[in-house]
Amino acid sequence: MSKRVFVTGIGIISGIGKNVEENLQAIRQKKSGIGKIKYLNTNHKDTIPASEVKFSNEELIEWYGLDKKQPYTRAALLGLIAAHEAVQKAQIKDIKEYRTGLISGTTVGGMDKSEHFYKELLTTNNHIKYIETHDCGDSTERIADFLGVKDFVSTTSTACSSAANSLLLGARMIKNNLLDRVIAGGTESLTKYHLNGFNTLMILDHEPCKPFDEKRKGLNLGEGAAFLVIESEDVVKTTGKKVLCELTGYGNSCEAFHQTASTPEGKGAYMAMKEALDRSSLKPEQIDYINAHGTGTENNDLSEGRAIEKLFGENLPKISSTKAFTGHTTSGAGGIEAVLSVLAITHNLIFPNLNFSEQMKELNFSPVTELLENVKVDHVLSNSFGFGGNNSALIFSRY
Amino acid sequence: MEIFIKGIGNISPQHTTDNNSFLDEVVNHEQDFLSCIEPNYKEFISPIQLRRMSKLIKMGISASKMSLRDAEIDNPGAIITGTGLGLVGDTEKFLNQVIDSNEEFLAPTAFIQSTHNTISGQVAIALKCFNYNNTYSHRGFSFESVLLDAMLLINDNDAENALVGGFDEITPEHHSIIKKTRWVKNEKIKSLELLNHKTQGTIVGEGVIFFTLSGKKESNTYAKIKNIKTIYKPENHQEIENKIEQFLSENGLTKNDIDLVVMGANGNIDTDDIYYHLADNYFNTNYAYFKHLSGDYHTAGAFGMWLAAKAIKHQQVPEVARFKKESFTDKPIKNVLVYNHFRNIDHSLYLLTQ
Numbered sequence: 001m002s003k004r005v006f007v008t009g010i011g012i013i014s015g016i017g018k019n020v021e022e023n024l025q026a027i028r029q030k031k032s033g034i035g036k037i038k039y040l041n042t043n044h045k046d047t048i049p050a051s052e053v054k055f056s057n058e059e060l061i062e063w064y065g066l067d068k069k070q071p072y073t074r075a076a077l078l079g080l081i082a083a084h085e086a087v088q089k090a091q092i093k094d095i096k097e098y099r100t101g102l103i104s105g106t107t108v109g110g111m112d113k114s115e116h117f118y119k120e121l122l123t124t125n126n127h128i129k130y131i132e133t134h135d136c137g138d139s140t141e142r143i144a145d146f147l148g149v150k151d152f153v154s155t156t157s158t159a160c161s162s163a164a165n166s167l168l169l170g171a172r173m174i175k176n177n178l179l180d181r182v183i184a185g186g187t188e189s190l191t192k193y194h195l196n197g198f199n200t201l202m203i204l205d206h207e208p209c210k211p212f213d214e215k216r217k218g219l220n221l222g223e224g225a226a227f228l229v230i231e232s233e234d235v236v237k238t239t240g241k242k243v244l245c246e247l248t249g250y251g252n253s254c255e256a257f258h259q260t261a262s263t264p265e266g267k268g269a270y271m272a273m274k275e276a277l278d279r280s281s282l283k284p285e286q287i288d289y290i291n292a293h294g295t296g297t298e299n300n301d302l303s304e305g306r307a308i309e310k311l312f313g314e315n316l317p318k319i320s321s322t323k324a325f326t327g328h329t330t331s332g333a334g335g336i337e338a339v340l341s342v343l344a345i346t347h348n349l350i351f352p353n354l355n356f357s358e359q360m361k362e363l364n365f366s367p368v369t370e371l372l373e374n375v376k377v378d379h380v381l382s383n384s385f386g387f388g389g390n391n392s393a394l395i396f397s398r399y
Numbered sequence: 400m401e402i403f404i405k406g407i408g409n410i411s412p413q414h415t416t417d418n419n420s421f422l423d424e425v426v427n428h429e430q431d432f433l434s435c436i437e438p439n440y441k442e443f444i445s446p447i448q449l450r451r452m453s454k455l456i457k458m459g460i461s462a463s464k465m466s467l468r469d470a471e472i473d474n475p476g477a478i479i480t481g482t483g484l485g486l487v488g489d490t491e492k493f494l495n496q497v498i499d500s501n502e503e504f505l506a507p508t509a510f511i512q513s514t515h516n517t518i519s520g521q522v523a524i525a526l527k528c529f530n531y532n533n534t535y536s537h538r539g540f541s542f543e544s545v546l547l548d549a550m551l552l553i554n555d556n557d558a559e560n561a562l563v564g565g566f567d568e569i570t571p572e573h574h575s576i577i578k579k580t581r582w583v584k585n586e587k588i589k590s591l592e593l594l595n596h597k598t599q600g601t602i603v604g605e606g607v608i609f610f611t612l613s614g615k616k617e618s619n620t621y622a623k624i625k626n627i628k629t630i631y632k633p634e635n636h637q638e639i640e641n642k643i644e645q646f647l648s649e650n651g652l653t654k655n656d657i658d659l660v661v662m663g664a665n666g667n668i669d670t671d672d673i674y675y676h677l678a679d680n681y682f683n684t685n686y687a688y689f690k691h692l693s694g695d696y697h698t699a700g701a702f703g704m705w706l707a708a709k710a711i712k713h714q715q716v717p718e719v720a721r722f723k724k725e726s727f728t729d730k731p732i733k734n735v736l737v738y739n740h741f742r743n744i745d746h747s748l749y750l751l752t753q
Binding site: 107119136165193255386 | 400478482483484485493494495497498501502503505506507510511512513514515516517519520521523524526527528529530531532533534535536537538540541544547548551554555572575576577579580629631632697744745
């Protein structure tokens, strides 16, 4: 259990870009992906904004030269593209050279196709191939098959903390010498199903979201996928490859309070962050930046903010939520924000929290609102909290 | 990495909730699919809460409490669940509302309850358990990932014990859809005759099975889980044989040490040949099977593990679960291998010992 886990590759596709460079560029330019819904066929497209990946499925299939006859869900396409970028960036030529696993997080899975064809699936014999793309495992296996991953595949499904939990399992499998490297992250496409679900909970802002703002009104959904290649110390040493950073801490705990809400004091958030910090053997004051879960809902930002204040006390690091750029990409969020956390370290950047104007009266801090460049970023904490009280936290450190 | 099964809560299409009995009375299902025999929920859940819960959540909380009671543990060090399709009933309910109402006037309850981690979250709330909590949803590796996660947690000293479960449900509406694939039999059969129907597809079932796992062996232990392994899309029978051989050898055993092989045979002529191949050409021991009792579903491996653990505890395999009955011999049951696969994609091995 003394083995270390290193990040050697990252890949991302989101509402602000189809690869790492585009995402970084958009953040530097303060360009948000949130806007009028164009690709999802929903009746709410004129009233509820979201951050969509700006390509149709057909365009993505065309771009990657995939078989048009195969039933690709949007989650599979987004996941495949992001995971492929991560593998390329990690300079992996032969995926079978080391014991490699793929762990992806998703919750709505193939619902985009299921909801589109559902009534026909019930009453006709059309579109039968989409029956088998409904479940969460489908996108993971399509990504694995595209990359040639054979040694281990699995899918986490803890709603908005899914991708973080994929990284958690991957890191532990490497530490226990079950695998040499893991491609871990998550993928989620927008669906009418969860857009309407979140809408019934009345937690969607009809304007661009304002994380940690006193007048915040809710979240904007987004879609996207992101994966990290994490590798064992042995592989990194043997290959001599470039390490982006180290995954030094992780924590997972359960709020055990309410299916869709967290305690006002953020008990679960506190425990997850505390565990991650303890595991990394870092002191609170060593964390330079927190990429917060910061959804923009009344409930999350209050409980997360309080939990951060409780854990860090006087030594508050720089804090921001990047959800006003990417929207809340639910199961993809933990992966997308992990990739951004890695970029914060490799590029010495702290990202702005868009749309912020007024500090929450319950909190003693305001998030960072301008891009900070050439700053010391050695340790980043990334939070992901989900329905069901599933809270996870990850810490990335300079190597 | 060794962990021990300390407690069981098994809600299935058979009478499995009494941990003292072992398939004493068997139900021969004649419906399109096998439904669970529901327990008396009032033993586990207050009447007010019961009214708000869908069937699968009720079964989840009941089975988890059964398992913890059996293990005499109040608050587990972790709660981890696995499911192939999650809360199908709630998902259908919300999906139909979204479509039928044209995305207007929707109620949130079914949506809230439809995420795959609902059961792990609800069980945590019921137990006030703030510890590690996770859910996997990956076809035939859903429950296997759960076991692996629990083994890592206990091995890494992140938890002393863990409540783990596999759950899946089948509804008439979902059955009407999957019946259109080649994975479900078209003809109506009696479940106990499953393997006699050598046609395409299987019979679908459901189950909610929780185990309480501990790092310590104690007097009330059912069995030790010595190890588990997943095999993704093997090329052929030879690869499966090789992986089994390697797996056993990594755990200090050979195929001759295996006293019982629990097989996931499900009556599908397209995918069952590997089980017959292993029984006829590879192993030379006793065999059991279970999908005629549980039906097939993504997390059916949990029922296979239940059968293996019970066989070790009771030192016998009930007649109804014996595979190749004619050559079944009386012998002590020490090492049991469960081999199951999901649609010849996700293959899994669990090694249990006394």
